[in-house]
Amino acid sequence: MDRSIRISQRFSLYWFIYCILLLVALQACQSSSKNDTQARQADLLELQPRSVKFLWREEQFMEEYDATVSTIMLDEAYVDSISDPEKAALGYVATFIGNECAWDGKATASRSNLKCKILTALNLGYQCSDTHLGFLRKWFRDDKAVLKKLESCPTIPDGATSQETFDRIDLTVADGKIAIAYEVTGINTREGKQWTWKATDLFIYQNNGLKLVKAEKSDPVITDFEWDVP
Structure with a gap:
C-alpha cells in the first residue's frame, strides 16, 4: 500500500x-x-508613404570652367530623413549610372577612390568600396540576382569616352514597396552618338531586407551629334 x-x-x-x-x-x-x-x-x-523628387538638373555657372553647366541637384532635406531601405534602393540604382563621379585626387591603381555625388550624399563612401557594396549586400542578402550584378560594379568617371548619367530620379514609397523612376542620358564621343532612356525599378521590403521584384526599361532613343569647335 x-x-x-x-x-x-x-x-x-x-x-x-x-x-x-x-x-x-x-x-x-x-x-x-x-x-x-x-x-x-x-x-x-x-517605410513612411511618400513621393520624392530626389534628383534633377539645373543650369549653374561653374567658375572653374567659366561656363554654365547642367548640374545634378539632390533633395538634401530628404537625405537627412531617409530610411536605410530607401538608401539601399537608391544606392543600388546609382551603382550602375554615372552621377558626377570623379577621382578623389589621382586615380589609384585599384580604381578605389571614385567619388560619386549620390553615394557621397548617402554616406556610402567611394564607388564599389567595401562601405558601398557591404551596405547593399546586407540589404539584398536574399536577392541572388542583385548580388550577382553587384559583382560587376563599374568605376566610370565623368569624361569617359562612353558614359551615362542621371537626368532625374523620383522615388515613391507605399505599402512596403519602393519604386524608383529615373531618366538617363548617355553619350559616346568616339562614335558621335547620344541616347536617352527611362526606367522604373520596384523593390519590396520584407524580413528586414530588400528584393528587386520588377525592372522596366524603355528602348533607348539614339541620335547623332557633332562637337561645336570654336
Missing part, C-alpha cells in the same frame, strides 16, 4: 513538472511569435 502511494506521488510530481515545462515552452513560442510579428510591423513602419 505504501509503495502504491509512493508511486502515485512520484507520478504526480513528474506530471506536475511536465506541465510546468510545457507551459514555459508554450509561453516562449508565443513570445517569439509576438516578437517576430512586432519586428515585421516595425520594419513596415519604417
